[in-house]
Amino acid sequence: MKPVTLKDIAEQLNISITTVSKALKDYPDVSKKTKGLVKELAKTLNYKPNTFAVNLRMKESKTIGLVVPVIVHHFFSNIIKGIISQAEKKGYLVIILQSNESYELEKKQVDLLLSQRVDGILISLANGTADFSHLNGIIQQGKPLVMFDKIAKIIKCSKIIIDDRKAAYNATQHLIDIGCKRIAHFRGALLPQNSIDRFLGYKKALLDNNFPYDPSLVYICELGDNSFEEGKENARKLLKDHNDVDGIFINTDLVAIGAMTEFKKHGVKVPEDINIVGFSNWFMSSVISPTLTTIDQPGYKMGKTAFKQLYKEMKAIKNKKPLPSKIITLETALIKRESTKSEME
């Protein structure tokens, strides 16, 4: 019942703990014979090194922390999958925490992770996060930190992102290309960098095409949760205020789907009356009807890349040769589907 220790093996074999330890780790200065005996006994006794002791000695836990705003979103669960699978390959375990888009929780969780002494931290910020001292805290402790998707530009650490501005520009340009004349935007909350960038991309596309920029056509997802409900809510408002709008670029697929549901209820046809482009390419978007034109965002790859970068930095820190921070931008793609008309020739 009690776990087997090095001492148990040493006693049974009448050798020292030192030798047992070395034998198991294939040190060159242990005789082949001894190694054989030790390894065999370790196996039959089902010896497993006590991680707590190893961690204490080695000052590392082979564990990383991950903080995401939400888990139950297709994009984030894909990222998680990417991170975990990559971490496993390198022998790292992942502790996952969800900030629920709350700054308070996020701060507390970073603290938790730090006192758990994880070897590194991966984070995607909550919408509510405007103060970054908790992140600087990580860096000050000399722990590697990699941010992904929802980042803070101001923090000096590696970041895995997409070019939100460019992607949003392309989405808006597509609406223009198919002939939309009045293009609205449902944007995300005010703080997150990516909702700012998507908004700027939208605006730039308009201006580059000599469209007037009309602030009243920009609807903010007020609850800040990018939900189905917010899409419905904003669609209702839009219908009331601007029934001349013929195209909308929407911050997130889920919001777009909410909007489409609301339009359908009011007899407004997509894409005949209004063309819609979403963002993220959730699986759902390919099975609803009409299927949703959107920007594909590589979640799984983002997760993998984030871990890889963190891993490099953890190794570098261990070798006392800290790496410079790096910003990696992943490619996105416009996926044309039924919610937007075909391009005109």
Next chain:
Amino acid sequence: MKPVTLKDIAEQLNISITTVSKALKDYPDVSKKTKGLVKELAKTLNYKPNTFAVNLRMKESKTIGLVVPVIVHHFFSNIIKGIISQAEKKGYLVIILQSNESYELEKKQVDLLLSQRVDGILISLANGTADFSHLNGIIQQGKPLVMFDKIAKIIKCSKIIIDDRKAAYNATQHLIDIGCKRIAHFRGALLPQNSIDRFLGYKKALLDNNFPYDPSLVYICELGDNSFEEGKENARKLLKDHNDVDGIFINTDLVAIGAMTEFKKHGVKVPEDINIVGFSNWFMSSVISPTLTTIDQPGYKMGKTAFKQLYKEMKAIKNKKPLPSKIITLETALIKRESTKSEME
């Protein structure tokens, strides 16, 4: 840069490590004055106990392990959310691993968690798991184990489940009630208990209503991944073999959505030509068109319940009073939507 230890505090205050430790933990036999001094200094130095050392001494890690077949499924990501939120409340961290429906991986991951010396394990089995020695291994080590959703009846541990048989019975009964005459079933893989139970519920409903049971109407999701593709595949087969079928009870929403997509492609109307009931009530099912009639399965609650049970057992084991295993069955509900006709009077 180097983390602050008890020793650092003791030296600065010219008292013993023992007293510092006791003061921080509010032992009654330390003077108020000393406590004050220690706590203040600990705060200014930003002291955080070294978890590795605490774990080693206390023989517990305040960490649990979680193994799920997939993360990127609405049902499972909801469960994960439930587990994490509950664990956080009790001061536990969660290490998450994904078995990818592979027995080999699952076994390896359980081993990993065990050698990481987590305090308890939460698991939902892979479809491929037919051998359970790795689970017995957990129990033999005296670690609490709680299974949820995809369980093995044979293992003696607590389980959080739904009554799959009853839920499937209700789903099938609903198809009968609305007038279906030829009812097919798309079932899950052969091994998992829940796909067996859902199949049995389907069969029993038929027999109780004096419908003949026709094995050729039962399609197995061969890939075993309960995917969109499998739904399409089986729908194609069904259309070829049995174009008289007017109702299908499908093992999982995602498969049902795949089937509906295929039917639409072939001009088969849901629910006019074929009525469909899914299983799980994924969010997606409420936004596709037609919306999908399904069985609501309480993922978030299942996660919460699973952690609560594990927590009780961890506490009990610590107090040397192991608890008897418990099977908790959560309620499900039939959610009637557009993919099935209204009931006849």
Next chain:
DNA sequence: CTGAAAGCGCTTACAG
């Protein structure tokens, strides 16, 4: 090739 010893940072039974 083998082993005694120190030390990682903590907790707690025990002595005073």
Next chain:
DNA sequence: CTGAAAGCGCTTACAG
């Protein structure tokens, strides 16, 4: 009220 000491299980520099 305070503290010396043992010990959790490991790793590794050092001596032989």
